[in-house]
Amino acid sequence: MIELRKIYDRLYKQYGPQGWWPAESKFEMMIGAILVQNTNWTNVEKALANLKLHLEPKALGKLSNDTLAKLIIPSGYYNIKARRIKSFLEWFQTYNYDIDKIKKIDRNRLRQELLNINGIGPETADVMLLYAFDKAIFVVDAYARRIFNRLGYDMPKSYDGFRQKVELELPCDLKLYNEFHALIVEHAKVQCRKKPLCGTCPLLDICAQRIESSAKG
């Protein structure tokens, strides 16, 4: 049993509504999701700025892999990511770049389609499902793993195991999952990386409570 609701409420009270994903369009969101793989967001912003004039499916598709790669250099792994973007575009094109049409697909089936695209793994698929296709899903990123493990929960190591354990205890609410992931990322930005919990951590009382209850039991 994870006190997910409490964790969410603490983060929400501390940081307020995040209104994610930071992008001006769903398409930009999805490109950003690929660019941010294992990369600092500020680097992604530089790459997106370079893509400014090409930030629509057809325009991006016209660029050669090499040209695209050069534009996204600041995001790192630029050769790989250029290929991944092209792979994604190829899939997107089969739906005529129609987001609303894709939204009609069942969540798990759409997830599997995204996972079949080379370069899109579980986390990238899930942020796209959540922030572009309005599917309620919990995104398991490095920050989520760190937070839950630091609070002392015994979480599954596998991506889907972790995700399903969380989803089992939360209502299927799009807005909730949308804010939750954003809040976890926001929290990670300000919290101390090396210490488990700092003095001003909004999750401090939850941690203390868990220590107390485990001492009793």
Next chain:
DNA sequence: CGCCAGGGCCATA
């Protein structure tokens, strides 16, 4: 100078 950031693929055992 080294470490890390909102991963994922592939080869290997």
Next chain:
DNA sequence: TATGGCCATGGC
């Protein structure tokens, strides 16, 4: 199924 190497930039 589970590690390990690889991809690469910019900030600190």
